[in-house]
Amino acid sequence: MHVTASALIVYPDSGRVLLRRHQRHQSWLLVERHADPNEHDPLAIAFREGGQETGLRDLVPWPDAELRHVVIVPVPAHSREEAHEHADLRFVPATKVPGAVQPENPGAPLRWLSPDEARKTIAEAKDTLSPHKLAAHSARLEMAE
Numbered sequence: 407m408h409v410t411a412s413a414l415i416v417y418p419d420s421g422r423v424l425l426r427r428h429q430r431h432q433s434w435l436l437v438e439r440h441a442d443p444n445e446h447d448p449l450a451i452a453f454r455e456g457g458q459e460t461g462l463r464d465l466v467p468w469p470d471a472e473l474r475h476v477v478i479v480p481v482p483a484h485s486r487e488e489a490h491e492h493a494d495l496r497f498v499p500a501t502k503v504p505g506a507v508q509p510e511n512p513g514a515p516l517r518w519l520s521p522d523e524a525r526k527t528i529a530e531a532k533d534t535l536s537p538h539k540l541a542a543h544s545a546r547l548e549m550a551e
Contacts, residue, residue, distance in 0.1 A: 435528060437452075460509070464501055468499060468500030
């Protein structure tokens, strides 16, 4: 099992969340990645990857830096590694400049979606965002307005 850290990036002013198209999985998912050598802080990993994969440089914890969700995600085998699992630690960073998104490469497009659209868009049921987590985030967004 590998440990990964994910970012469910939100734009609180609109209540939208950002998903990234993952070529390997052929689906829209959260921004996530393995730690680089000598990285041990999952929050820092999620924010570093969030910035690198989206071009957003103003990410801040929202509404705080708490770990929001832990999911065991099956990863299919490919040419470089056998099938395995990720223990994915999920955090929620926010941006104030959603228009600044820039995919890290043309094969990794980004989409801002409502929480309901995000739930419907994520293709693999085993890796869906839990509805009560997104509903809770949506309620916090509405209260912030």
